[in-house]
Amino acid sequence: MSDKYLTISEFNLEGELLNFIGDKPRKPKYLRLVVSSEEVEIKIPKELRTSISVSLVPGDKIRVVGVSKLNKVTGELKLKADGVSRSGVCPKQNAPDQKARIMICQKSGCLKRGGKGLLSELEQTLCDRGLLDRVTIERTSCQKRCSSAPNCILQVGKKQYNKVRPEAIASLLENHFTCKSDEC
DSSP: OOTTEEEEEEEEEEEEEEEEESSBTTBOSEEEEEETTEEEEEEOOHHHHHHHHHHOOTTOEEEEEEEEEEETTTOOEEEEEEEEEETTOOOOTTOTTOOEEEEEEOSHHHIIIIIHHHHHHHHHHHHHTTOGGGEEEEEESOOSOGGGOSOEEEEETTEEEESOOHHHHHHHHHHHHOOOTTTO
16 A cells, blocks of 8 residues: 555454455455454455465454555545454464564665664564563564565464564464463
């Protein structure tokens, strides 16, 4: 989304997947979700489109984390996902691979485009939410995606998220590390 959009807030929605929307059957651009008897369309990032269309089917209960943006010209609100997962799936609290990794590129291109600020903002956000002790932050060399700098990868168990803002990372981690007693 271009600079005609203003980021409003992050969201964390849970609901039933109705269907996928898009021209290509295996790479949908949007998913339609029912949340509290209201239908919502959420844009799926390119890197998640194939895996989501294969792993989810209409009727699944899912959780979507992302950001809401407002079009300054039309006043239209758009939702864009940073992460999508089945709800009700809860990681075990005592699992040995419970620790998450965040890999932040520290090469000159990313540093010039906000990599230093991203690192400090991320550490502060995780500290504020009490998650710093459960996460390993690694400084990496070039991640070969210089056009989308600064680059950051969140790896939680076998899942990997790219291009995620610090607030969304904290939300994803909170969802991963906490669970309701009836789900575990």
